[in-house]
Amino acid sequence: xxxxxxxxxxxxxxxxxxxxxxxxxxxxxxxxxxxxxxxxxxxxxxxxxxxxxxxxxxxxxxxxxxxxxxxxxxxxxxxxxxxxxxxxxxxxxxxxxxxxxxxxxxxxxxxxxxxxxxxxxxxxxxxxxxxxxxxxxxxxxxxxxxxxxxxxxxxxxxxxxxxxxxxxxxxxxxxxxxxxxxxxxxxxxxxxxxxxxxxxxxxxxxxxxxxxxxxxxxxxxxxxxxxxxxxxxxxxxxxxxxxxxxxxxxxxxx
Amino acid sequence: xxxxxxxxxxxxxxxxxxxxxxxxxxxxxxxxxxxxxxxxxxxxxxxxxxxxxxxxxxxxxxxxxxxxxxxxxxxxxxxxxxxxxxxxxxxxxxxxxxxxxxxxxxxxxxxxxxxxxxxxxxxxxxxxxxxxxxxxxxxxxxxxxxxxxxxxxxxxxxxxxxxxxxxxxxxxxxxxxxxxxxxxxxxxxxxxxxxxxxxxxxxxxxxxxxxxxxxxxxxxxxxxxxxxxxxxxxxxxxxxxxxxxxxxxxxxxxxxxxxxxxxxxxxxxxxxxxxxxxxxxxxxxxxxxxxxxxxxxxxxxxxxxxxxxxxxxxxxxxxxxxxxxxxxxxxxxxxxxxxxxxxxxxxxxxxxxxxxxxxxxxxxxxxxxxxxxxxxxxxxxxxxxxxxxxxxxxxxxxxxxxxxxxxxxxxxxxxxxxxxxxxxxxxxxxxxxxxxxxxxxxxxxxxxxxxxxxxxxxxxxxxxxxxxxxxxxxxxxxxxxxxxxxxxxxxxxxxxxxxxxxxxxxxxxxxxxxxxx
Numbered sequence: 001x002x003x004x005x006x007x008x009x010x011x012x013x014x015x016x017x018x019x020x021x022x023x024x025x026x027x028x029x030x031x032x033x034x035x036x037x038x039x040x041x042x043x044x045x046x047x048x049x050x051x052x053x054x055x056x057x058x059x060x061x062x063x064x065x066x067x068x069x070x071x072x073x074x075x076x077x078x079x080x081x082x083x084x085x086x087x088x089x090x091x092x093x094x095x096x097x098x099x100x101x102x103x104x105x106x107x108x109x110x111x112x113x114x115x116x117x118x119x120x121x122x123x124x125x126x127x128x129x130x131x132x133x134x135x136x137x138x139x140x141x142x143x144x145x146x147x148x149x150x151x152x153x154x155x156x157x158x159x160x161x162x163x164x165x166x167x168x169x170x171x172x173x174x175x176x177x178x179x180x181x182x183x184x185x186x187x188x189x190x191x192x193x194x195x196x197x198x199x200x201x202x203x204x205x206x207x208x209x210x211x212x213x214x215x216x217x218x219x220x221x222x223x224x225x226x227x228x229x230x231x232x233x234x235x236x237x238x239x240x241x242x243x244x245x246x247x248x249x250x251x252x253x254x
Numbered sequence: 255x256x257x258x259x260x261x262x263x264x265x266x267x268x269x270x271x272x273x274x275x276x277x278x279x280x281x282x283x284x285x286x287x288x289x290x291x292x293x294x295x296x297x298x299x300x301x302x303x304x305x306x307x308x309x310x311x312x313x314x315x316x317x318x319x320x321x322x323x324x325x326x327x328x329x330x331x332x333x334x335x336x337x338x339x340x341x342x343x344x345x346x347x348x349x350x351x352x353x354x355x356x357x358x359x360x361x362x363x364x365x366x367x368x369x370x371x372x373x374x375x376x377x378x379x380x381x382x383x384x385x386x387x388x389x390x391x392x393x394x395x396x397x398x399x400x401x402x403x404x405x406x407x408x409x410x411x412x413x414x415x416x417x418x419x420x421x422x423x424x425x426x427x428x429x430x431x432x433x434x435x436x437x438x439x440x441x442x443x444x445x446x447x448x449x450x451x452x453x454x455x456x457x458x459x460x461x462x463x464x465x466x467x468x469x470x471x472x473x474x475x476x477x478x479x480x481x482x483x484x485x486x487x488x489x490x491x492x493x494x495x496x497x498x499x500x501x502x503x504x505x506x507x508x509x510x511x512x513x514x515x516x517x518x519x520x521x522x523x524x525x526x527x528x529x530x531x532x533x534x535x536x537x538x539x540x541x542x543x544x545x546x547x548x549x550x551x552x553x554x555x556x557x558x559x560x561x562x563x564x565x566x567x568x569x570x571x572x573x574x575x576x577x578x579x580x581x582x583x584x585x586x587x588x589x590x591x592x593x594x595x596x597x598x599x600x601x602x603x604x605x606x607x608x609x610x611x612x613x614x615x616x617x618x619x620x621x622x623x624x625x626x627x628x629x630x631x632x633x634x635x636x637x638x639x640x641x642x643x644x645x646x647x648x649x650x651x652x653x654x655x656x657x658x659x660x661x662x663x664x665x666x667x668x669x670x671x672x673x674x675x676x677x678x679x680x681x682x683x684x685x686x687x688x689x690x691x692x693x694x695x696x697x698x699x700x701x702x703x704x705x706x707x708x709x710x711x712x713x714x715x716x717x718x719x720x721x722x723x724x725x726x727x728x729x730x731x732x733x734x735x736x737x738x739x740x741x742x743x744x745x746x747x748x749x750x751x752x753x754x755x756x757x758x759x760x761x762x763x764x765x766x767x768x769x770x771x
Contacts, residue, residue, distance in 0.1 A: 025562065025564065203631050214624070214627065217490070217509045
């Protein structure tokens, strides 16, 4: 499922002969035809082209925005879990403070400060996205710390950095990846929501959220303008969740 | 028994006759009823922005203007065709030299608190507006405003001012009680008292507004409805949803792509007519890029206005060529030489500018209006074709207004609209750098244009005045402080059960004849 979507996104320029932002004011709001598989939108842009280019935009942002919080979250979580004490207290304080603010509130504040668009999403997610990873990883590393093999490694005189990197990390990573998959669904929905609210991706860059929002006006006559990008979001969400579930099952069996 | 039977027969015949009469009477009653207005009830009107103030001397935007005109009324007004008509004045006379205007008030006029309206109230209102100035200041050089007796008001001008009568029809020249009815100005406008068909009952400046019927209204028996509610619905698609579901009875802002469907709906209708509005792209001429006339001309040439109008307005507008809409006398839409769509010419024009290779700029728009969103993207694409990269900034309506009032923008999409039926309304608002609006916040300054503007105000109606305005509109088309895009029709959506709405060319609706069946 995801593979199909990713390949559509990656090979978008090869699949479609249209440019996603190319307008044709003489040919607006057309239904599906041989020339335009999903018809055209209110500015005469090919809907199918915009849909797959939007997949590019949204998936790219989703992946890029996850990298930094994923790494920071694991790093801080491991430190807090492994060392405990004041590091744990500090990380817990940070997570508790940030978690008190609703995600969208932070996004809106950041959007006002840095201007709407991709940058706002990256900044916000770098600020708050790591929490979920840190919490999971912290719990796991704390329990691992108490296990005998960690204690023996310590007795053998292995440095902490080595224990963390080669012994704790491989054990917490699968769980973190499962969390990553569910988190990505949430992030995707956030990107789309922000686009819909007009503080996400700026036009003319195609994005599912703005597509839904712009098509909304035509919901009574051209329902597919909003429905198809909406379906794309659901499709991606299900695909990511299935992967998360599959991975979790796989590692559990091991 | 027999006797009884005959009586009963007679009785049956009589009853039958009575029934027939009664039924025919009922039928006649019903016929009359379908033509007659139904009294009472509440009409809810969905509008894109809340009413923030009733101060007719200071306000300008339609969200306030169309509430102010329900409470305050001027001496003269205009009808749905834009013709000046008697309103609070039952008659007026203009002296042959154009300097003396004599108004006679209607008999028995009363404010919504029951106090009589006299010429003293009218004189106070006009004088106060003269001293207050404000965004829609009386531009004529007024010599004196005198209440000759209880019903007669005489206004003398120092110099003739052709648009004076039309300007008096503006909502900003409404009549208020003498000396704010003994209250402070601020207090008075919190609980305004006027002669209009409605009085304020409940008002949240950040939300909805409920009017109640003015029982002292001078049009006998009107308004028919007891209450009029202005409900704020900032998103136009939401407004359509609420109209369809019957949550509101009428809406002010109909997304044009939905207009046809609403007009054909089983329980919805639209009312449409030409407006006094010109949709435009405005340039901040203080902006480092857009101060260059060649840049502005290049953008005008790059935009396919016909295509834009068709794509965005679904047949409810005409492509604009000149600043004045075709509904206003002295428009030069047919004769003006406009910069029409020509990308090659646009590139050439840009090459002559100080930014031959293009630049990056921003286009400010108000969120919540789907047509404007579309226009912005069309303009963005047009700019890109000639190397001008336009970023769209979509902000909430109140912020949008704050931004352009402070010249904090480079380009914006907005509409210019006449408040009274004279060419001077839009022209003075959009070309006078010394006026309140500083050429509609473009700060466009051209001495020739300003001289023509003043000449037009003092020239009597006729070919001479027409020539002045044609010349002005041509200069504006050449120097492009704004690009007129199209003249939109007014489209008001309402439930089929709502009757008697009168839609005015400025976009306001008269509700005194309205009722809900």
